[in-house]
Amino acid sequence: MSGQATAAILTIGNEIVSGDTENTNASWLARRLESLGVAVRAIAALPDEIDAIAAFVRREAPLVDHLLVTGGLGGTPDDLTREALAAAFGVPQEEVPEVAADLRARFARDPEYAAKWALLPRGSRPLANPLGGAPGFAIENVHVLPGLPAEMRAMFDAVEDDFRRAAPI
Numbered sequence: 001m002s003g004q005a006t007a008a009i010l011t012i013g014n015e016i017v018s019g020d021t022e023n024t025n026a027s028w029l030a031r032r033l034e035s036l037g038v039a040v041r042a043i044a045a046l047p048d049e050i051d052a053i054a055a056f057v058r059r060e061a062p063l064v065d066h067l068l069v070t071g072g073l074g075g076t077p078d079d080l081t082r083e084a085l086a087a088a089f090g091v092p093q094e095e096v097p098e099v100a101a102d103l104r105a106r107f108a109r110d111p112e113y114a115a116k117w118a119l120l121p122r123g124s125r126p127l128a129n130p131l132g133g134a135p136g137f138a139i140e141n142v143h144v145l146p147g148l149p150a151e152m153r154a155m156f157d158a159v160e161d162d163f164r165r166a167a168p169i
Contacts, residue, residue: 005065008042012071025070053084071147073134086121093119
């Protein structure tokens, strides 16, 4: 045992599973995690299905130090990641008031549409989205990032210290 941190990466989206969109997020994250000293043990892609996502998270999160999930945070009807993670952890979704207020202010044209992005699983920590609307979040050892590559990369850059391990003595 090297004591090296481990990770798994889950990309969510019908467009990924069908092959219509290349899974560039997973390969980018794997390279970044490896550079931080985190060994990636698995990469998976699942369709936008609450039960499949929740089952994967329940099964895989306990096996690694970090599970990174990308995709399904936006506002289209198939964006079910927040709901699926709440199901995985057996908690309700709750509006994070400061996040909702920020989204309403930033998306004044349709503030209630944007405020839905602030419904996060209870117990999660919101992650700011420097390039977009929908926030990411962290719950236990799971970090949930947007699917749009530019947004995902910017958010990861902001939280990469969560994955950095001190060098062994």
